[in-house]
Amino acid sequence: MPELRVQALTANIAEITDFIDSHLEEADCPLKAQTQIDIAVDEICSNISFYAYGPEKGDILVNYDYDPDTRLCTITFSDSGIPFDPLAVKEPDTTVPVEERDIGGMGIFLVRKTMDQVSYEYKDGMNHLTIQKKI
C-alpha cells in the first residue's frame, strides 16, 4: 500500500496532493472525483497542520489504497498529536444569514458531503481519519 510521511506543515499539503493525484491518475479517476478528493486532502491536512501538535512538530502519515474491482479509493491520514475526532464536531448551520455565519467546522462538513464514507479511530496513540470514495 503506497504510503507518504511528511512533517505536518501547510507547506507540505501540495506534496501530499501530488502523491494522491499520481495514484488517482493511474486509476483513471474522473476529474470531478479527483478534485473533491484534493479538497478533502486540503481540509484534513490543514486541520492536522494547524491543530494536531500545538507548538511542537509532528508528522502526517498518508496511506493510499485502491481496489480496482470495486473502484473504491481509501485514504487514511494519521497523526500522533492531540486526540481529536473531527466527526464529533457539530455540523455548521448553513441556513443562517451571511452576516451571522460562523464558518468553523465547514471544512470537515465539506469532506463528509463529498466523500462516500468518513471514519475516525484513535488507536495506538494516533488519530486515524479515513476517507473513502468510489471513483
Add this chain to the structure above:
Amino acid sequence: MLNIKKDQKDDKLTIALNGKLDTMTSPQLEEEISGCLEGISELVLDLAGLEYISSAGLRVILSMQKIMNRSGEMRVIHVNEVIQDIFDVTGFSDILTIA
C-alpha cells in the same frame, strides 16, 4: 498555485482567479483585497480559471461578500460544476449572487 488578476474601471472591480483557492493560497487573495474594495460599488468575481476551492477560500469569499453587502454588490461568474456543488452543500449558493 493561484493567480489573481484585477481590472478596475471607475467603481467597478473585476477579480479573476486562476488556479486553486485553498489553505496555501487563500491568504494571498485576502491580502490582495484588503483595502482595494474601498469605494467599489460593483465587484465581479470571475472564477472561470478556478479549479477548486476549499473552506479556507470560502472564508475569504464570505468576507468579500460581507464587505460588499455594506457598500455595493458582488457577483460571482463562470462557476464550474465542482465549485457550484461546494457552494450548494455549504449554503453559499443562497448567500452569493451567481450569474
